[in-house]
Amino acid sequence: MTKLEEYKRKRRFDRTPEPSGEEGGPLRENFFVVQKHAARRLHYDFRLAINGTLKSWAVPKGPSLNSADKRLAVQTEDHPLEYGGFEGKIPEGSYGAGTVMVWDRGTFQPEGRDSALKQVEHGEIKFHLSGEKLNGSFVLVKLKHSEKGNEWLMIKHKDAAEDPRWDIEQHDGSVLTGRTLQGIKEESPPHTRSQPVAAGRIGRSPQKRHAGAPGADAHDSRRWCLLGSELAFRNQVGWRAGLGLGSQRQVDAAGSARRGHH
Numbered sequence: 001m002t003k004l005e006e007y008k009r010k011r012r013f014d015r016t017p018e019p020s021g022e023e024g025g026p027l028r029e030n031f032f033v034v035q036k037h038a039a040r041r042l043h044y045d046f047r048l049a050i051n052g053t054l055k056s057w058a059v060p061k062g063p064s065l066n067s068a069d070k071r072l073a074v075q076t077e078d079h080p081l082e083y084g085g086f087e088g089k090i091p092e093g094s095y096g097a098g099t100v101m102v103w104d105r106g107t108f109q110p111e112g113r114d115s116a117l118k119q120v121e122h123g124e125i126k127f128h129l130s131g132e133k134l135n136g137s138f139v140l141v142k143l144k145h146s147e148k149g150n151e152w153l154m155i156k157h158k159d160a161a162e163d164p165r166w167d168i169e170q171h172d173g174s175v176l177t178g179r180t181l182q183g184i185k186e187e188s189p190p191h192t193r194s195q196p197v198a199a200g201r202i203g204r205s206p207q208k209r210h211a212g213a214p215g216a217d218a219h220d221s222r223r224w225c226l227l228g229s230e231l232a233f234r235n236q237v238g239w240r241a242g243l244g245l246g247s248q249r250q251v252d253a254a255g256s257a258r259r260g261h262h
Contacts, residue, residue, distance in 0.1 A: 003053045006077040010095040017088055021080030030116075032129060033084040033105040034063060036172075038181050039098035046073060046154065048108060048127070051117045053078035059154060062103075063134055065163035067156045073140060075150040087176055089185060099185045102176045106131030126157075132175045136161025 004021045013020045028049060035045045037058075044062040047054040057073035064071055087102045110116040111126040119125035123142035129135055137157035156162060173180060178191030 003051075003078050004080055007079055010077070012094065016090050016094045018086055018090065019080050019082040021082070028081060030107055030109065031084065031105065032108045032131065034103045034131075034134065035086070036062075036101040036103040036181065037096070037098060038100075038185075039090075039096050044103060045076070047079060047084065048116065048125075049081055049084070050120065052081070054081060054083055055120055057140065057152060057154070062168045063138075063154060063156075064168065065134065065136070065156055065161060065166040067158045067162050068164070069156065069166070071154040073152040073154040074148075075142075075152060085176070087174060087184060089187075099181050101174045101179070101181055101184055103172075104131045104133040104175055106134070111137065133171050 007021065011018060011020075029051075031049045033047050033054070035047070037043055037045055041060070044059045045056055046059050046063060047056045049055075056076045056079050058076055059071050059073045061069075061071055084105065085102070087100055089099050090097050107130045108127045109130075110119060111128060112119065114122070116125060116127070120140075123144075124139065126137065126139045128137050136159045139155050139157065140152050141155070143151045143153065174184070174190075176190070176192075177184075179188055
């Protein structure tokens with residue numbers, strides 16, 4: 001089975017705006033993304049870019065900065081790297097139908113001697129996150145007696161980034177567009193212009209500029225950056241970032257088509 005075979009088998013790309021994973025280009029490693037997903041049951045999808053795909057876990061209660069919390073994390077199929085920039089609506093009748101928000105993103109570094117891939121294969125991966133909301137050291141450990149074989153625990157290590165009073169509801173909103181799930185569902189315009197996250201900017205959120213502010217270009221309502229890559233509006237349904245995989249021609253075409261409707 002190829003890396004993305006299960007991902008592609010579950011989806012009809014003539015119906016869903018989700019990326020198909022067919023785009024070529026340089027592979028980017030060591031970034032992470034957390035997507036809040038209002039599907040049949042609300043949950044958070046935690047993804048690590050490892051070995052050319054996004055290794056993925058569904059976390060029902062979401063990640064926590066409280067080391068006392070042990071969050072259930074159910075491993076799911078690998079996703080294409082460009083999925084890290086997807087924000088929008090998955091239509092009814094499609095796999096995972098519902099609204100998707102890019103809740104957090106940034107870079108990660110595996111801890112220990114083994115590579116991130118080898119650690120996942122061994123059932124325990126330790127890593128340090130440098131995101132806009134999540135920072136510090138974490139571990140994902142596979143449950144030895146899991147009935148389905150895909151149940152892990154996500155645990156925050158005790159360090160300077162720990163927050164014993166962590167409440168995920170106090171950290172809502174898209175880091176790409178500033179929208180809530182309801183705003184994304186209603187296709188409301190974005191509130192912020194997202195800037196790339198540099199690997200060295202640990203614990204600090206990227207500067208955000210409002211559309212129309214000094215220095216913002218005329219395309220602010222249609223373009224944002226995710227880890228240095230363009231984010232284009234597609235068919236008023238989904239937001240996606242190529243993460244270095246999309247072409248500038250596609251971005252310009254999307255913007256021209258959008259302007260032509262006014």
